[in-house]
Amino acid sequence: MSSSPASLFVVTRTKFLVVVSLIITWWFASILPHYQPAIKASFKARLGEAVQQLPSIKVDWPTPGHNPRDAYNASKLALLIEPRPLTHLVPHILHMMAVVPPDWRFLFIGTEESVAQVGRAYSTQYQQVIGKLDLMVLPEPWKIDTKELVWRTLTDSRFYDEFLPGVEWLLKYESDSIMCANSEKSLNDWLDWSWVGAPKTWDDRFFGSGGLSLRRMSIIRQVLEFQARYNDTDPEDKWFGTRVELLPGAKVPPDLMHALAVEDVYFEKPMGFHIRNGGSFLPVQVWLDPNRRQAIFDYCPELALIMDMRLKKEACPGDDSFGEVSPNGPNDTRLKMFAEAMAKAQADAANKTAHES
Numbered sequence: 001m002s003s004s005p006a007s008l009f010v011v012t013r014t015k016f017l018v019v020v021s022l023i024i025t026w027w028f029a030s031i032l033p034h035y036q037p038a039i040k041a042s043f044k045a046r047l048g049e050a051v052q053q054l055p056s057i058k059v060d061w062p063t064p065g066h067n068p069r070d071a072y073n074a075s076k077l078a079l080l081i082e083p084r085p086l087t088h089l090v091p092h093i094l095h096m097m098a099v100v101p102p103d104w105r106f107l108f109i110g111t112e113e114s115v116a117q118v119g120r121a122y123s124t125q126y127q128q129v130i131g132k133l134d135l136m137v138l139p140e141p142w143k144i145d146t147k148e149l150v151w152r153t154l155t156d157s158r159f160y161d162e163f164l165p166g167v168e169w170l171l172k173y174e175s176d177s178i179m180c181a182n183s184e185k186s187l188n189d190w191l192d193w194s195w196v197g198a199p200k201t202w203d204d205r206f207f208g209s210g211g212l213s214l215r216r217m218s219i220i221r222q223v224l225e226f227q228a229r230y231n232d233t234d235p236e237d238k239w240f241g242t243r244v245e246l247l248p249g250a251k252v253p254p255d256l257m258h259a260l261a262v263e264d265v266y267f268e269k270p271m272g273f274h275i276r277n278g279g280s281f282l283p284v285q286v287w288l289d290p291n292r293r294q295a296i297f298d299y300c301p302e303l304a305l306i307m308d309m310r311l312k313k314e315a316c317p318g319d320d321s322f323g324e325v326s327p328n329g330p331n332d333t334r335l336k337m338f339a340e341a342m343a344k345a346q347a348d349a350a351n352k353t354a355h356e357s
């Protein structure tokens with residue numbers, strides 16, 4: 001029995017320590033996450049906004065007191081629409097924010113899953129709080145789960161009226177397009193054009209490919225005023241492209257020097273690249289030549305963020321770096337044929353342009 005007071009004491013001290021440590025923990029917890037609840041509140045409020053809005057109702061951003069969004073130019077918006085919760089979305093969006101001029105705002109439109117993926121990073125929460133970035137799940141009946149549904153959304157004037165009021169310049173990028181920090185140009189250098197993206201062919205006079213493209217909303221609205229896209233037809237960029245090109249008053253760039261991005265046609269030092277589907281269909285005229293490939297990666301190393309890549313040491317023995325395995329090194333005949341075809345395509349394009357003008 002003599003041990004019982006001692007064991008009682010021990011138990012009491014342990015209990016006491018547990019209580020004290022709990023108190024300390026709670027106290028700590030109460031002073032630490034001041035920042036967190038504020039973010040959650042604004043995040044939820046904005047989601048609530050998007051969820052509650054019906055398409056016929058205009059979205060009004062909350063304005064009481066100081067609005068951090070006022071620090072940016074409300075007419076310039078970079079938009080990413082992505083339904084899949086891809087792991088690279090956060091670094092990708094942060095990189096784009098660093099390369100796009102600082103007066104631009106960013107909007108991410110996703111599903112519950114992809115918005116949660118973007119919104120859970122501390123750095124994107126910070127960007128939301130300072131008014132640089134908004135995350136949005138579109139309310140019913142808007143849907144973005146497939147490409148066709150995204151194209152329907154982007155060719156519906158109500159979408160722009162309700163969710164992008166006041167925007168005049170729209171940079172549309174995708175989860176597989178990126179801007180290069182090494183570019184000597186600024187996105188603001190292209191503000192004069194009605195639409196500028198990536199050329200599809202050498203003699204393309206309208207750089208309509210929209211994976212990384214800058215659009216003037218006044219022109220887009222003009223097109224949507226008198227035209228409607230049929231469901232399950234051309235992609236939105238092609239659809240807009242054929243119409244913007246013919247629209248009186250629309251300004252489209254005169255030559256390759258003014259294209260914004262590389263997709264199917266290579267030119268040096270582009271503002272960015274669009275790699276369709278993470279590189280599962282790389283156009284040979286841009287990517288086949290290993291020296292060109294090296295030059296591209298030296299110029300735009302951030303491509304590694306959006307491309308599926310393998311280490312060189314993982315290559316098969318005898319890989320000729322031109323997409324074939326040949327033990328005797330690169331096939332010179334094939335390379336020569338490729339170089340000749342490229343030269344001819346360029347000469348044809350130059351000839352065509354010369355004859356037209």
Ligand SMILES: *[C@@H]1O[C@H](CO)[C@@H](O)[C@H](O)[C@H]1NC(C)=O
Pocket residue numbers: 073074075191
């Ligand atoms: C926003 O940017 C455009 C184009 O650079 C400029 O004309 C306009 O004055 C800017 N707006 C504000 C409020 O700074």
Ligand SMILES: *[C@@H]1O[C@H](CO)[C@@H](O)[C@H](O)[C@H]1NC(C)=O
Pocket residue numbers: 152231
């Ligand atoms: C096109 O699809 C939308 C739904 O995305 C639907 O509301 C609309 O009626 C369809 N248009 C036609 C002409 O079928």
Ligand SMILES: *[C@@H]1O[C@H](CO)[C@@H](O)[C@H](O)[C@H]1NC(C)=O
Pocket residue numbers: 326331332333334
């Ligand atoms: C090189 O490529 C050409 C054209 O594709 C083919 O006819 C030839 O057999 C190839 N040579 C070798 C050694 O693989």
Ligand SMILES: *[C@@H]1O[C@H](CO)[C@@H](O)[C@H](O)[C@H]1NC(C)=O
Pocket residue numbers: 347348351355
């Ligand atoms: C350029 O085009 C004209 C007319 O289409 C043709 O006669 C000429 O041979 C072409 N030149 C070259 C170098 O392809």
